[in-house]
Amino acid sequence: MLLTQYLFQADKPLKTTIRNYTEADFNELIDIQKECFPPPFPSDLWWSEDQLGSHIRHFPQGAICAEINGEIAGSITTLIITYKGQDHTWEEITDNGSIVTHDPHGNALYVVDISVRPKYRKTGLGKLLMQSLYHLVVELKLESVLGGSRMPGYERVKDKLTPEHYVESILNGERKDPVVTFLMKAGRTPVKLLPDYLDDPESANYGLLMEWKNPFFEKTK
Template identity: 75%
Template structure:
């Protein structure tokens, strides 16, 4: 995958290149993780070089990054899975981030991670990375993009309501979650809560299962 597009920051355009990441990018990818997921997010969930090496070896098409003037601005990592609409954990589906569970005969593209440097947020960088997955799903003729999202905004209201109530409030617009709401704006639909999805105190360990269906397949399997 390799293409370029202009994004805007403070009304000024800048060129962004979307490409597959490789071993020369590993240090920057780890730095992005540290920046995007500071404590209380567990540091042992940041990428390691061994995990990144697995990504580019097992499913190089699904290891995608955004580059601006030689600097990595963000990344998105995926694997192919066989459905996974049922309850599951991030560790189970992603082989704890190492994607040893990648199934080339599966029917969905599962999102392992998306990260964008702070200085490139609100430029459309995250949406551009998500769009790269939509292109990939269409190209590979898969049925959907599927994945569990964090909902870190729950941290601020968890003493006032249940995770389900917060989830429902995101869908109605009562709550604006930094991750779930962003993914909705990028085209993915929230389906349901996943309990004990990830060791993530801000989300009270819940994930939100989110989907984008490939509209170019004549016969699609509906998971829900």
């Protein structure tokens, strides 16, 4: 994958290249994780070189990064799964981030992680990374993009609202969530809540499964 276009930061154009990441990018990708998830976030949950190596071995097409002025500005990692509506956890579906569970004969592209350096946020880079997956899904003739979203805004209201009511309030436009609302703006649609999706107190350990359906997909008769 190779795509170049301009993003803007304070009206300054940023020439941005979307490409597949390689072993040469590993150190920068780990640095991005450190910037996006600083302490007290556990450092053992940042990407490791072993995990990144597994990504490019099992599914190099789905290992994508963004480069701005020679610097890796963000990344998004995926695998292909066979999805038939089953509940799941992030750890189960991704084999704890190693994507050994990648199934080249599956029907859906699943988002493992998206990270954007803080200094490049609000440039539209996250949305551009997400759009790169839509191109990939069409190219690979898969049914959809799927992924479990965190709901970090839920922590502020979890004593007042159930997770179901929290999601409903977002869909009704009564409140915004930093992750769910971003993904909706990027084209993803909430499907269902996934209990015990990941160890995430801010989201009460829930994930919100969100989908983008490939409008060009045709089922084989």
